[in-house]
Amino acid sequence: MKLTEKPPEIYWVNALLSAVAVGYPPHITMVRYAATSIDNAKSARARGSYLRTSFKNTRETAQAINGWRLERALTFLGNVIEHKEAVPMRRYAGSTGRTAQGKAFGVSKARWPVKSAEFVLGLLKNAEANADTKGLDTSNLVVKHIQVNQAPKQRRRTYRAHGRINPYMSNPCHIELILTEANEAVQKAEPIAHRLNSRQQGRATRRAITAA
Template identity: 35%
Template structure:
């Protein structure tokens, strides 16, 4: 595994970072979730992600919304889904970043997500046998998720 850097530089005295490498979740789901939580307070984000996991709230899909059903309880956007697996993994990263902030002595009650991004990870190649001696690619995409908490403004 190669070394993965954060996509932006931050002041280590006022921020706390966390990253998860090569998660086996959907890249599209991660992009939509991280877009939704960026700039919000950590306590609000944790309750939102827990509600998505329990399927009480949905994540609005604004970019990857082709053939995505509408959700009645959403306001401001119609298309949405409940990406349970991706929300669970991102919630772990946020809790890790919050623990890092607490270890540094930062005020975790007023922390916001100032940076949230996902990158493509390693692709595990696979093949599915077909008829007549042919085969179809059956690859597994992975995602690297990075979250930065801080008291400053959102990037």
């Protein structure tokens, strides 16, 4: 390449700046999260779109770890994959069997959605890496927000005997999650004992006598 020639990257940058100047949207756009009140500087985010896994199972898996500490959520999803812990099925519990592992969540119906757990586990690790890049304390992270949305359904067909056709349905989903640092626990102040007047003292005495 001659010294007078520009590298190919310069042409891409100039084209992008020209598109922005004339009003055309650039190819790289920022995605919008459902939780808009969380400070971006103190949080780490991750999302996946059009994931080929069950929406209902993924929704229940996400709700099970919502609000948990990151370390506990990672351990739980690993246990779900190994069938050591189960995901409680609360909203989408149709045709779900009962298991004793659901007692930990106060339910009788639970499942082990391995594929959903693997997708959520990968996104949690991605968000953890983003938090480490931002300089956040990865040992003090909590799952502040996690949401699963339905993606467009996919339809396929399979050809059976005697001219029959059966559907092959797919219900993919979108997942978004936000990790934030946990707030420091503040010790509750001791209650101040107020002095009772004579009327209040008499009422308390009569109440004690009646209770006895």
